[in-house]
Amino acid sequence: MFEKLTIPQELIPSDPRFGCGPSLIPTETLNNLAKTGNTLLGTSHRKSGVKNLVKEIQEGLTQYFELEPDRQVILGNGGATFLWDMIGTGMVNKASFHNVCGEFSSKWHKAHANIPWIEASKKEVDFGEGITPEKIEGHDVICTTLNETSTGVQMTSTPTYNDDTLVAMDATSGAGQIETNLKNIDFYYFSPQKVFASEGGLFVGFISEKARERVLKIENDKNRYKPITMSWKLALENSEKNQTYNTPSISTLFFLNESVKELNRLGRAKVTQLAREKADHLYQWAESKPYLEAYVHDEKFRSTAVATINVDEKIPVEELTKKLRELKVVYDIDAYRKLGKNQFRISLFHYVTKENLEKLTQLLSLAIESHL
Numbered sequence: 001m002f003e004k005l006t007i008p009q010e011l012i013p014s015d016p017r018f019g020c021g022p023s024l025i026p027t028e029t030l031n032n033l034a035k036t037g038n039t040l041l042g043t044s045h046r047k048s049g050v051k052n053l054v055k056e057i058q059e060g061l062t063q064y065f066e067l068e069p070d071r072q073v074i075l076g077n078g079g080a081t082f083l084w085d086m087i088g089t090g091m092v093n094k095a096s097f098h099n100v101c102g103e104f105s106s107k108w109h110k111a112h113a114n115i116p117w118i119e120a121s122k123k124e125v126d127f128g129e130g131i132t133p134e135k136i137e138g139h140d141v142i143c144t145t146l147n148e149t150s151t152g153v154q155m156t157s158t159p160t161y162n163d164d165t166l167v168a169m170d171a172t173s174g175a176g177q178i179e180t181n182l183k184n185i186d187f188y189y190f191s192p193q194k195v196f197a198s199e200g201g202l203f204v205g206f207i208s209e210k211a212r213e214r215v216l217k218i219e220n221d222k223n224r225y226k227p228i229t230m231s232w233k234l235a236l237e238n239s240e241k242n243q244t245y246n247t248p249s250i251s252t253l254f255f256l257n258e259s260v261k262e263l264n265r266l267g268r269a270k271v272t273q274l275a276r277e278k279a280d281h282l283y284q285w286a287e288s289k290p291y292l293e294a295y296v297h298d299e300k301f302r303s304t305a306v307a308t309i310n311v312d313e314k315i316p317v318e319e320l321t322k323k324l325r326e327l328k329v330v331y332d333i334d335a336y337r338k339l340g341k342n343q344f345r346i347s348l349f350h351y352v353t354k355e356n357l358e359k360l361t362q363l364l365s366l367a368i369e370s371h372l
């Protein structure tokens with residue numbers, strides 16, 4: 001259908017990367033890494049060069065998120081996926097409760113359900129819907145996902161627990177540009193290859209005193225199996241020394257730090273507002289076209305980091321996105337693969353500019369309308 005498609009020069013975005021992770025890393029940042037020459041990459045992660053970088057990240061994130069003084073910023077290898085098992089084996093005492101509304105929240109629940117000595121319950125809604133978490137009794141860790149990257153649902157609210165219940169939040173694709181009340185969250189974590197424009201493989205977490213006490217208590221329980229790679233004690237001790245337990249990707253740390261500095265320069269309020277403006281543009285575009293519809297019907301759950309837009313079945317999205325990739329004009333705007341929807345899923349992450357999103361919506365409108 002789109003074999004002969006051409007895109008006018010003025011509609012070609014300055015960067016073709018609109019994927020929801022890994023997100024685009026600005027080419028300027030790549031050049032800045034090259035400028036470090038022989039001073040950073042290939043130097044020991046136990047020496048001052050890399051340790052100062054980790055320290056700068058920890059301090060920069062503390063500033064950006066205005067973290068409470070008791071919060072410790074920990075970094076480690078394995079990404080958010082690794083943390084699901086680390087939380088299940090070392091933070092959940094007996095039972096976790098999961099708000100499930102898409103592939104990632106579902107995978108987190110499955111990771112816990114796979115651990116024989118804990119119980120994992122869930123509240124699950126249809127994909128495309130969100131959950132307003134209610135206070136749940138009888139579970140010691142409540143697991144919730146700030147931004148469900150597979151569906152473009154954001155769930156920003158969390159109840160306050162004054163007892164020893166912990167709240168853990170997977171903020172992977174929302175951290176940095178979707179607000180939530182961090183005071184309510186004992187463990188907030190993300191992988192940096194989304195809003196923070198770095199690479200995969202690393203996790204970053206903010207842990208409260210209450211959660212630290214819990215993980216250290218479980219760590220001391222000699223009757224419980226805890227994989228050494230998932231030791232909270234080691235993660236905490238290493239983070240105190242501005243290190244990761246095992247060797248990190250230094251370029252990932254570098255990219256993350258560049259973004260933390262840039263986001264701090266703008267401030268969280270501004271970054272959040274820019275994300276809102278981009279989201280408004282996308283959802284208004286969807287409303288203005290008869291062949292489009294926002295996938296997430298309830299506006300309060302519509303993500304300001306990942307926009308999902310259904311397309312009329314008459315228009316084969318896969319064919320269109322394949323052609324755009326071939327033309328090297330637009331990459332990675334297909335629906336999350338397991339969702340199987342005729343849908344665009346478009347990144348609104350910080351470094352995807354509004355200008356380029358405006359070009360994207362115009363070029364998609366043009367491509368579709370000239371083939372209807």
Ligand SMILES: Cc1ncc(COP(=O)(O)O)c(C=O)c1O
Pocket residue numbers: 021078079080081082104145147148149150170171172173191200201202
């Ligand atoms: C919400 C969410 N959680 C977890 C993950 C897994 O992150 P990683 O691949 O870094 O382990 C992703 C990845 O896209 C995600 O979007």
